Amino acid sequence: MKIAVCIKQVPASESKIRPSADGKGIDPAGLSYVVNPYDEFGVEEALKIKEQLGEGTVTAISIGTAKVSEALRTCLAVGVDQAIHIQDPATEGSDGLTIARILTAALQKESYDLIFFGRQAIDDDSGAIGIYVAEFMGLPHVAGINKLKILAEDYRAVANRQIEGATEVIETALPAVFTCQKELNEPRYASLPGIMKAKQKPLTVWTLSDLGIAPDTVGSGHAKVTEDQLSSPPTRSAGKIIEGNASEAVSELVRLLREEAKVF
Amino acid sequence: MANILVFAEQREGKVKRVALQALGTARSLASEGDHVVAVLIGENISSQTELLSSGGADKIYMTEDTQLSAYSSEAYGTVVSEIAKKEAASLILMGATAMGKDLGPKIAARLEGPFAGDCIKLALNDEGMFIATRPVYGGKALSSVSSHQHTFQVVTLRPNVFPVISEPASTQALIEPWTEKPDFSGLKAIMKEVLSTAGSKVELSEATIIVSGGRGLKSPEHFSIIEALAEALGAAVGASRAAVDAGWKPHSYQVGLTGKTVTPTLYIACGISGAIQHLAGMSSSKYIVAINKDPNAPIFKIANYGIVGDLFEIVPLLTEAVKKIKNEA
Ligand SMILES: Cc1cc2nc3c(=O)[nH]c(=O)nc-3n(C[C@H](O)[C@H](O)[C@H](O)COP(=O)(O)OP(=O)(O)OC[C@H]3O[C@@H](n4cnc5c(N)ncnc54)[C@H](O)[C@@H]3O)c2cc1C
Ligand SMILES: Nc1ncnc2c1ncn2[C@@H]1O[C@H](COP(=O)(O)O)[C@@H](O)[C@H]1O
Numbered sequence: 289m290k291i292a293v294c295i296k297q298v299p300a301s302e303s304k305i306r307p308s309a310d311g312k313g314i315d316p317a318g319l320s321y322v323v324n325p326y327d328e329f330g331v332e333e334a335l336k337i338k339e340q341l342g343e344g345t346v347t348a349i350s351i352g353t354a355k356v357s358e359a360l361r362t363c364l365a366v367g368v369d370q371a372i373h374i375q376d377p378a379t380e381g382s383d384g385l386t387i388a389r390i391l392t393a394a395l396q397k398e399s400y401d402l403i404f405f406g407r408q409a410i411d412d413d414s415g416a417i418g419i420y421v422a423e424f425m426g427l428p429h430v431a432g433i434n435k436l437k438i439l440a441e442d443y444r445a446v447a448n449r450q451i452e453g454a455t456e457v458i459e460t461a462l463p464a465v466f467t468c469q470k471e472l473n474e475p476r477y478a479s480l481p482g483i484m485k486a487k488q489k490p491l492t493v494w495t496l497s498d499l500g501i502a503p504d505t506v507g508s509g510h511a512k513v514t515e516d517q518l519s520s521p522p523t524r525s526a527g528k529i530i531e532g533n534a535s536e537a538v539s540e541l542v543r544l545l546r547e548e549a550k551v552f
Numbered sequence: 553m554a555n556i557l558v559f560a561e562q563r564e565g566k567v568k569r570v571a572l573q574a575l576g577t578a579r580s581l582a583s584e585g586d587h588v589v590a591v592l593i594g595e596n597i598s599s600q601t602e603l604l605s606s607g608g609a610d611k612i613y614m615t616e617d618t619q620l621s622a623y624s625s626e627a628y629g630t631v632v633s634e635i636a637k638k639e640a641a642s643l644i645l646m647g648a649t650a651m652g653k654d655l656g657p658k659i660a661a662r663l664e665g666p667f668a669g670d671c672i673k674l675a676l677n678d679e680g681m682f683i684a685t686r687p688v689y690g691g692k693a694l695s696s697v698s699s700h701q702h703t704f705q706v707v708t709l710r711p712n713v714f715p716v717i718s719e720p721a722s723t724q725a726l727i728e729p730w731t732e733k734p735d736f737s738g739l740k741a742i743m744k745e746v747l748s749t750a751g752s753k754v755e756l757s758e759a760t761i762i763v764s765g766g767r768g769l770k771s772p773e774h775f776s777i778i779e780a781l782a783e784a785l786g787a788a789v790g791a792s793r794a795a796v797d798a799g800w801k802p803h804s805y806q807v808g809l810t811g812k813t814v815t816p817t818l819y820i821a822c823g824i825s826g827a828i829q830h831l832a833g834m835s836s837s838k839y840i841v842a843i844n845k846d847p848n849a850p851i852f853k854i855a856n857y858g859i860v861g862d863l864f865e866i867v868p869l870l871t872e873a874v875k876k877i878k879n880e881a
Contacts, residue, residue, distance in 0.1 A: 301809055301829050305692040314693070325810060385664065410809060412695075413688050414669050416657035419625075423661035428740035429625065431654045434803065446744065450804055451650035452563075453755040454748045456623070460741035470810040471803035512666035513704075517696045521687065524835060527856035529847070537859045538869040541841065542877065544857055549839045551761065551818045552785065552877070 289344040289401040289440070291334040293368070294391055294418070295327040297352055297359035298411040307518040314518065323359045326406025328475040329468035334404055335367045336473060337438055345369045349394055351379055351387055357491060364486035365478035371491045378496055381508025384412075388420035390506065393499040395425065402445075405467045407432045415467070422465035429465035430458045434472050554642035554703075556582055559632055560590045560604055560612075561651050567592070567600045569758065570647030570711040572607045577714045578645055579608035581676060587611060589639050590725070591632055595621035601727055606720035615730040622743035623651055629658040630734040636663065643682065645674075648708035649757070656708040665705025668697050670813075672713045672836070682707075690809045690832030711758060712815045713836075749804050754788035756805065761818045762837075764790035764807055765800075766830075768823015768844065768863055772800035777867050778822060784874040790814065790834075792824045808833035822863045826851025843867060 299305065299319045306315040323331070331348065338344040348363040350356050351374040360371035374394060382390070395403060405418030415431075422429035434455075435448035446459045447466060478486075496503050508514070528544070530537045545551050556578040560571040571590075578588040590609035592600060594616065601612050613635050620627060632655065636644055644659060646652040648670040660667035672694075673685035681702045688695045756762065763785065765778040775789070782789045790812075791805040807814055809829040819837035824830060826842070826849055834840070835854055842855035843863050852858045859866055 299689070301690065301832075302827075303689075303692075305689040307693055314689070384667065385661070388661070411689055413686070413690065414667075415653055416660070416667055416669060419654065419657035420661040423629075423658060430741060431625075432650065449650070450749070451746075452757055454746050456746050457744040458741050459744050464741070470806070512701065513668065513697050513699055515695050515697050516683070518688070519694050519696075521691060521694050521835075524840075524854040526853045527840075527858065529852065529858045529860060534861055534865045535869055537861065538866060538873055541857055541859060541870065542873045545818070545839070545841070546877070549818065549856070551839060552874070 289337065289341060290398060291337060291344060291346045291402045291404070292395055292398070292400040293327065293330040293334050293346065293348050293363070293404040294421070295331065295348050295350045295359060295363060296324045296406070296409045296411075297321050297350065297356045298324045298409055301325065301410055307520060311517045311519060312515070321355065321359070323362055324406050324409050326408060326410070326468055326470070329470065329472045330404030330406060330466075331363055331366060331368060332473045332475040333436060333468060334402070335476070337402065341438070341440060347372060347398070349391065350374070351390055360491055361486055362478065364489045364491065365483045366476055367482065370489060373491060373493045374495075374499070375493050376495045376503065378503035378507050381511060382506050383511035383513045384414055384416050385420060385512055386506045386510055388417050388424060390496070390499065390501060391417070392421050392424040393501055394494065395421065397499075399463070401463050402438075403427070403463070403465045405465065407467045407469045418465055418467035425465070427463055427465050428460045429467070430460060431467045432469040433466050434469045436466065436472065555587045555589050555639045557632070557636050557639060557641040557644040558588065558590045558609065559644065559646035559652070559655065560592045560600070561647055561649060562592065562594050562597055562600060565594065565596045565600070567603055568647060568649065569716075570649060570709065572603070572716045573711070573714040574645040574647060574709055575604065575608040576717040577674060577709060579717050581643075581674065589613065589635075589641065591635050593620050593628055593631055601725065605725035608717045608721055609725040611726045611728060613728050613730045615733070617733060619736045622746065624739060624741065624743060625654050625658050626739050626741065627734040627736065628655055629662055631730065633659050633662045634732060635730060642703045644706045646706070646708055648710050652708045656706045660706045663705050666699035666701060667706045668704050669708045670710050671707055672710050674707055674709070687836070690829065691835055692828075692832070710813070710815060712760070749802070754786065756788045756790055756807070757812050757814055759788035759814070759816050761785050761787035761820075762790045762807070762814055762816045762834075763787050763820045763822065764792065764824060764834075765795055765822050766792035766824030767794040767798070769795065769800070772798075774864075775800060777864065781820070781867055781871045781874070784871050784878065792830050821851050821855070822867055824851055825849045826854065
């Protein structure tokens, strides 16, 4: 099976996020970048399926600046066979729909059987791109999967996804798109030999012209959604530490919850 | 004149509260002459039109079919997109639930229009342009977005943030059956079953009170302390990732960056340190209570009320106190 995993490089989840002075983005100083955690579940699932079937190739794909090659190398180091880096200055400022269009063009160059995305990228927290791509490619999708079974002989798959208070079990024809949720698997770490081997693996760089996309149809000028302002959320200030022994503190807490917060 | 469409999510024949919040929002954004149009899809749902009518809908499209009893991205996406086209909807609102998070982007892609997910604010500026505010970077920043088309195709609303309308409408909504069924035979993804997860009785992402436990509980059996307090309060039970990764609770309990985002009125964190990734899921709770034996635990920096102490002593006392009050009431 040919498996693709779309990955995004994002600031690590423990990063301090400061909006830049003009409110047009974040201050990049001191940030360290990682593969989006949800995309790691996609990488792991792809590797597991390849191992179980005993055949196949896993390709990681990412759109971004030169720095993004680090994230793709990380994927190669954990076992991905090849990586595609779509790097073109014209893509700067593209919105989700445009990123999805570009990914669609890249994915259509091959006939992938399975395409994985993260449930959401932990920077824009949008959770849309995998679903956009499925729609653009005319493929079925299951979003937020926490379990997947490939029925290779039938060329179908069964995926579970969590909803409020229940789990949906969905069977789909392949090819299909899946967006990955935590609990799907435990992503592996790169081993030292893995890191060494990754240096020899193919990391192909494509520009928009390789995808037949005109540069003047992407980027901020073509964004349907634009970010006007990035700001810090209202700060929650530390409240009251309730003093006293355990039973005094509990009585006081109950009083505050009833009288101030009025929660019960 | 512009029409605002609201996807009235229902499960098991009951419209979700967030759908009424979306209706209320649509009503408040609609100007004179605009229509608020609800879309109700499923099976055995006709009893719900009353609620949508008093919740602010002028018109309700209803489509009932056994094959629509289970959610399907493809089938639901087609119905809502077609109705949106027919009504020339300027905006489609729905809850940022498991269903809305799936359906919203589907429709936005189908109609190739701007999408804003999980919004906590939606307003019209002086130029009649919609501005949506959404938390990004796990709630560490707020992004306000707009579209050069002045409106969005689809906006999903974070549950429990937007109010329902305060004065129920007195006029009856017009109910229009939608008979154009999607091509069910062409569906590639089919719902096989819906397994109800054995969990707390109150669903986390919809709860108004949540009691969460973390690594401080030391072992899975001790979750009974958390469950007893939750029971007394009529609350849902949550967990930190440390508790989930230790196997004490399934992932459906996890609150945080790689778990659920919750916005209850009251969140009680017991034996949870307050790591940034945990805060990502709960820092927009209205009131936060922290019970932790470490006075320097970061959770105290964002808690409205904190008790520095042993949760094994404090939580049972709190449970007793709550029970006493409830019995008196
Ligand atoms: C990519 C990524 C995603 C993540 N996603 C999430 C997420 O979604 N949700 C999440 O929660 N975490 C997440 N984490 C993990 C997060 O960083 C923390 O490790 C985790 O939240 C810690 O859980 P905890 O507070 O239960 O445990 P700890 O940090 O170990 O805290 C336990 C607390 O219990 C207190 N305690 C101990 N005994 C007692 C007692 N007897 N009485 C009172 N207090 C006591 C201690 O003082 C301590 O503060 C993520 C991490 C990463 C890297
Ligand atoms: N620039 C990108 N390159 C490749 N994949 C991406 C990119 N941006 C987002 N994705 C994928 O789309 C998923 C959802 O992203 P989002 O809709 O932005 O939350 C991510 O988890 C990735 O799998």
